[in-house]
Amino acid sequence: MENAILSLEGSYSEVEEKSSSANKSSESVDGGKTWKQTPFYCSDGLGPSAGVDFLCSEDEVLYQDERELQDQTLLGYAAFDELKFDGLSPSTQNCQEEITKLGEIVQNGNLDSEYKKGKRSEDLHLASLELLRRFGNGFRHFESGRIVESTYDAPPYTAVESRGFSTEEIMGIAGAKFIQSASQSVDVSSMFDNPFDLSLAGLSHEDAKMVELSEFLLASAEKVSCEQFDSARRLLKHCEECSSDVGNPVERVVYYFSEALRERIEIKSGRVTSNDLKKNQSVHIYDTMKTSKQSFDMDTAMMRPNPAILECQRVMPFCQISHFAGIQAIVENVAEAKRIHIIDLVIRNGAQWAILMQALASRFGCPLELLKITAIGTTSKHLIEDTGRWLKSFAQTMNIPFSFKIVMVSDLLDLKENLLEIDVEEKIAVYSSYLPRKLIAMPNRLDSMMKMIRNINPCIMVVTEVEANHNAPSFVRRFVDLLFYYSAYFDCLDACMERDDPNRMITESMYFGEGIRNSVASEGEERIIRSVKLDVWRAFFARFGMVETDLSSSSLYQAKLIVKKFNFASSFTLDVDGKSLLYGWKGTPLHSLSTWNFT
Structure with a gap:
């Protein structure tokens, strides 16, 4: 059988929109040595009239360094029995302890290479740096055989560059500050009375604001886990006032997690039941003229050629x-x-x-x-x-x-x-x-x-x-895992789509927002959105x-x-x-x- 590569140029969304035509073009790729002779196929526009472009023969199939394709041994094995696929009654544990536990997989590991490079002018505070390392190993950054090397030290989107740190890094610094505050028995009132110290790690004013906002979110999660709902409501009020579903990635993440935490409070305090929330479940649907609300089922929506999803698949x-x-x-x-x-x-x-x-x-x-x-x-x-x-x-x-x-x-x-x-x-x-x-x-x-x-x-x-653990029985451990997973995704959306793009806003509200809400606010059989690694x-x-x-x-x-x-x-x-x-x-x-x- 002759080896063939279908051209990757053209719009992938055309096949999902069920269009009838596509423009064909070929993409040349620089290659060195010869790969193992295995046929592989790529897609053109994938309309009904799309055809096959034979770009190379068997002797010209492109090369990938065999060392990059070798099997890798996992350093940390997530015990299956710990998760058990049930995830029913969560225990209420101290958030400080749970955040600290995330890094216990690797005690002597080095900081992830992205952080070791030291490309930024700001130096992280030692405690924050340690937390970033521990978080990095806890939610397991890539540590196996890299296929595509990242040049992460130079993010291409200027908005991310101007902020200095990614949303994940902001959350990590906030976690370090939260642990420090918790160890000093800082209460809610003290958090309001003591604004964030801009000298910490030489943060810019914008970064410092986002770290402070993220710390308030972590503190509110701890109060919710301990069922200290009055204190949690005070913290969440601040989060809601300072976050936005149309802001930067940190503000958007805090906005949706704050909504979910407030729903959890309403359920746990007995003000509403899970069934009440399910019956009245609604999400924001954005269009060019107005914001409306309608009932939403995620799995059903994924079966339709939704324009918002198609656009995300086009740019990511x-x-x-x-x-x-x-x-x-x-x-x-x-x-x-x-x-x-x-x-x-x-x-x-x-x-x-x-x-x-x-x-x-x-x-x-x-x-x-x-x-x-x-x-x-x-x-x-x-x-x-x-x-x-x-x-x-x-x-x-x-x-x-x-x-x-x-x-x-x-x-x-x-x-x-x-x-x-x-x-x-x-x-x-x-x-x-x-x-x-x-x-x-x-x-x-x-x-x-x-x-x-x-x-x-x-x-x-x-x-x-x-690839995430959103099924942990412990509420706060699950909360932190969710927080870092969605922080990465919101950062990705921020790089790939404009902040006022209606398709991005729909995706964040309908799909990500609903995933966060269900995973944070619900328990037992009501918590249907689960993932394991x-x-x-x-x-x-x-x-x-x-x-x-x-x-x-x-x-x-x-x-x-x-x-x-x-x-x-x-x-x-x-x-x-x-x-x-x-x-x-x-x-x-x-x-x-x-x-x-x-x-």
Whole structure:
């Protein structure tokens, strides 16, 4: 089979908007040595008329240093049993202790390279520097095999440069100051009476204001965890007065976390119930003329071609990395198959399958008899049907023999392999992209699904997940993990989109804001938005005899090539973690891509 690269130029959002045409162009990439001869595919505009551009032969496939692709051993293993996928009754613990515990994984480690470089003129206070190191190891910056080296010392967006420190760094400095204040038994009144010392670390006035605001947020979280609600309300009032959903990233992060903490107070104090909040749940919907409110379901919204989400996917590479690198892995595992059966556990808009069709259409010497996609669903059948109709239309334009089947079950416990209509001649692949969040809180249903997958024995299972621990039973530990994760994401949005961009404001309010609200304010079965890290998934999959497989050099190169075509490419980071891929912003992992099969 001849190796081919589909051009990456053009608008990726066109495929998700289901457009009918795209402009084709090729991208040249400087290469040195020859890579292992493995075919890999990229996407053009992915409209129905898009074609394949053969940019290089087998001897010209591009090179990536093998040392950068080696498997890496994890330094810190997140114990699966600590999280247990239940995350029910959280304990109320002192926030100071929990923040300190985050850094206990590494006692003798060096400061992350970004901080060691010392490119900034300001010197961090020793206590703040220590906290940054501990936080850096606690929420685990990338520490494995770097694919794309970041030039993080020179952020490309002037607003970030003028502020001096990233949102994560601001939070780290605030954490150091909070710990210092807590050790000195500083009460709420003293916090109001003693403004932030500008001499600390030579901070600018703007940075000092943001550190102080962040410290008030951390202090309010501690008061909430201890159920000292009157003190928490006083602190939150200050946070709300000084934050904004249209301000800089720190102000936006504080705004949404303050909202979530206030909701938690209302629930814990008995003023409202979780059901009351759920019934009256609303979010801000921004358009060019006004702000309105409407009910919102995140998982349902993700199934529609939402303009705000499409714009974020256009300016940030995360979705494209998971689609292109993940589909590349499937293509390699079904290279000689004539009948291919894809089981999509969460199909959403199905854009990735247009990429697969293009790759299959470019195969030589192995005619495809049938591509069958089975979509699993529990709700919103009409939206899945819409996706199926579009995929059928796209398959026709590519001359791909295609079948689309929907398996609807009211309860995932009812999902059995006989519903999938498996043919013994088919090559089966399973695709899981951000499995429904509620399943982590429903381990019996998650177990049932995994047993079903084991029984059908796919040749490959591709898994994309959020790389974060948002499932810790301890409220304050979960709060800190959430705070740093969203700080990185809000920083990324600030670099890639204007602050008054309505698509950014919708994304932050509807998707990020709802995720923060649910994770902070809710507990038990009401807390449906949960995430665990790749290490936890490894331990979980091992229960079912699943083995992590290497992402090929071609898949890894796909990810690298995608990042290079984006603005601020130097700030997006790709790392090999074990046999999988982590990708994120300025060294903070945000998502993971892994592939699996059964022993």
